[in-house]
Amino acid sequence: MNSPRMDMDKDAGNRREYWAALLELSAQEVFALMLSDQLEISREPFPATGLDVTSMVGLAGSLCGLLTLRCGTQTATLMAKKMLGVDGAAASSQMEDAVGEVCNMVAGNFKNKISGIGDGCKLSVPTVITGSNYSLCTLADDYTVDIYVHFHNDPVIISLQLNV
Amino acid sequence: MDNITVLIVDDSSVMRKIVERSLRQAGIELAQVFEAGNGLEALAVLSERKVSLVLCDINMPAMDGLEFVKQLSAVENAKGVPVVMITTEGSEGHVVQALSAGARGYIRKPFTADQVKEHILPVLTGKL
Numbered sequence: 001m002n003s004p005r006m007d008m009d010k011d012a013g014n015r016r017e018y019w020a021a022l023l024e025l026s027a028q029e030v031f032a033l034m035l036s037d038q039l040e041i042s043r044e045p046f047p048a049t050g051l052d053v054t055s056m057v058g059l060a061g062s063l064c065g066l067l068t069l070r071c072g073t074q075t076a077t078l079m080a081k082k083m084l085g086v087d088g089a090a091a092s093s094q095m096e097d098a099v100g101e102v103c104n105m106v107a108g109n110f111k112n113k114i115s116g117i118g119d120g121c122k123l124s125v126p127t128v129i130t131g132s133n134y135s136l137c138t139l140a141d142d143y144t145v146d147i148y149v150h151f152h153n154d155p156v157i158i159s160l161q162l163n164v
Numbered sequence: 165m166d167n168i169t170v171l172i173v174d175d176s177s178v179m180r181k182i183v184e185r186s187l188r189q190a191g192i193e194l195a196q197v198f199e200a201g202n203g204l205e206a207l208a209v210l211s212e213r214k215v216s217l218v219l220c221d222i223n224m225p226a227m228d229g230l231e232f233v234k235q236l237s238a239v240e241n242a243k244g245v246p247v248v249m250i251t252t253e254g255s256e257g258h259v260v261q262a263l264s265a266g267a268r269g270y271i272r273k274p275f276t277a278d279q280v281k282e283h284i285l286p287v288l289t290g291k292l
Contacts, residue, residue, distance in 0.1 A: 034273075119258070121255075122253075125224065
């Protein structure tokens with residue numbers, strides 16, 4: 001799936017909208033190609049209650065920040081099931097790996113859509129946290145773009161925090 | 165295309181399985197599949213095994229894919245074995261770096277089985 005690349009030099013006021021749109025597109029492509037499934041974009045924000053699997057990928061260099069993907073355990077297991085074509089315990093045991101890789105691909109797909117960014121921006125390997133009793137603090141807090149989506153009617157929040 | 169022995173290098177075991185499945189969906193008959201979680205493990209596998217093809221991620225702990233490709237020429241078993249990168253690092257700079265280091269192809273994640281076929285078959289048939 002090809003998509004138009006967009007310039008970084010958009011007005012700051014428009015940038016959030018562009019980046020939210022790019023993030024939505026990046027996530028939709030990953031789910032379509034790697035999970036053979038669809039994400040439903042929600043225009044209404046929802047709380048992160050029950051989203052106890054968090055995957056994080058850091059961006060460093062010309063684009064500096066953190067991409068996080070939060071979902072419930074059941075949703076994470078479903079992602080593993082879709083990616084691997086397995087059920088039950090086999091999917092459950094791979095859910096962290098699956099969610100980490102989905103987050104990694106969304107981050108990579110996102111940065112590859114921004115012209116002039118790709119070469120100077122490196123991704124970290126993914127980190128996955130399970131549980132919800134934690135506080136996440138990043139120094140990349142100039143800018144936050146949150147997208148709210150549903151995967152098989154289950155909530156997923158994808159957030160991009162950036163220093164720009 | 166049959167009897168291919170492949171080494172899949174990725175720190176995600178889920179992704180290694182997806183790559184293997186994509187190869188099969190592309191009509192490539194795999195005689196044997198070896199897996200490694202990073203470049204160091206891949207070099208260890210190749211010191212003992214001969215393979216027809218290596219598919220390798222870039223961002224991995226211990227040794228990344230670019231460093232792995234650079235060190236591959238020192239492994240006797242791996243001389244002439246084509247390496248195709250499969251990675252989220254999709255910028256032109258990364259592609260140039262990988263090809264300069266010795267990779268024969270480059271596939272960006274996310275990918276389809278058709279894209280795998282399109283990039284891998286020319287490599288296996290010696291057209292790339």
